[in-house]
Amino acid sequence: MRRMRQLIRIDEIKCDGCGLCVNACRESALALINGKARLVSETYCDGLGACIGECPQGAITIEECEAEDFDELAAERRTVQLAGIGQAAHVPTPGPRPNPAAAVCACPGSAVRAFAPALRPRGEAMDDALSGETVSQLGNWPVQLTLAPPVAPHYAGARLLLSADCAAFAYGGFHERLLAGRVLLIACPKLDDAEFYREKLTYMLQANDIAGLDVAFMEVPCCFGLVRLAEEALAASGKDIPARAIRLGIHGDVLEERVLSGAANAVPQARR
Numbered sequence: 001m002r003r004m005r006q007l008i009r010i011d012e013i014k015c016d017g018c019g020l021c022v023n024a025c026r027e028s029a030l031a032l033i034n035g036k037a038r039l040v041s042e043t044y045c046d047g048l049g050a051c052i053g054e055c056p057q058g059a060i061t062i063e064e065c066e067a068e069d070f071d072e073l074a075a076e077r078r079t080v081q082l083a084g085i086g087q088a089a090h091v092p093t094p095g096p097r098p099n100p101a102a103a104v105c106a107c108p109g110s111a112v113r114a115f116a117p118a119l120r121p122r123g124e125a126m127d128d129a130l131s132g133e134t135v136s137q138l139g140n141w142p143v144q145l146t147l148a149p150p151v152a153p154h155y156a157g158a159r160l161l162l163s164a165d166c167a168a169f170a171y172g173g174f175h176e177r178l179l180a181g182r183v184l185l186i187a188c189p190k191l192d193d194a195e196f197y198r199e200k201l202t203y204m205l206q207a208n209d210i211a212g213l214d215v216a217f218m219e220v221p222c223c224f225g226l227v228r229l230a231e232e233a234l235a236a237s238g239k240d241i242p243a244r245a246i247r248l249g250i251h252g253d254v255l256e257e258r259v260l261s262g263a264a265n266a267v268p269q270a271r272r
Helices: 018-025 071-083 174-181 194-207 221-237
Strands: 002-010 032-035 036-039 060-069 160-166 181-187 212-218 243-248 252-259
Touching: 002 036, 018 032, 036 221, 071 194, 160 174, 160 221, 174 212, 194 221, 212 221, 221 243
Parallel strands: 160 181, 160 212, 212 243
Antiparallel strands: 002 060, 032 036, 243 252
């Protein structure tokens, strides 16, 4: 039902897309869309304005306007889904609710981080036992899709690498040829919850300014599910995002590269 009540308003000119308000909103009412903070739904916003104090640009205000009633249960369900806990018939109201931009567990090892890849020159080892090791190109943490934040500043303008868990072990050039310059997400379509992954990836593509998506998967039949869920997430996002799939062999070779269906800026298939 629509009625007069308090609701936040975001000045898109002032908003610089830092994402602090998204993290501060306990109701998961906000998301970064095309580099700007947006109100996802009036029903998710309680109008109390916890996000206002987190905005360094002064882009958020509260105004009295006609809006849909705040639906606390719907907001709780959305928060739980985005945090990776799964579907819930009911979430108790007392106590703090999980934040969509936080890890599922409170383990310090799951804290969200973005950093520059290692700068140690090739071959300069920490000791003789590590002589000639490849320099890591990893620039984000956590990397597991369940734990990765749905919204984060380091997604802005980034190309995502959605990789099967096994890919980095099979392909020796994983860091140099696939991971360099990309934000990594890993998943297993056989052992993990593929439906949740599909929903979460769809939201990530919608809520962030993603420049492209690469999917690295193994040649074994069950691994193709990762490509399928990526294609479905791309289609559901409604965005025109360049994307490709890279099929890797269990002997460490690249078998095929192809453009994902519906992806923008198609490029010819190739073999490395």
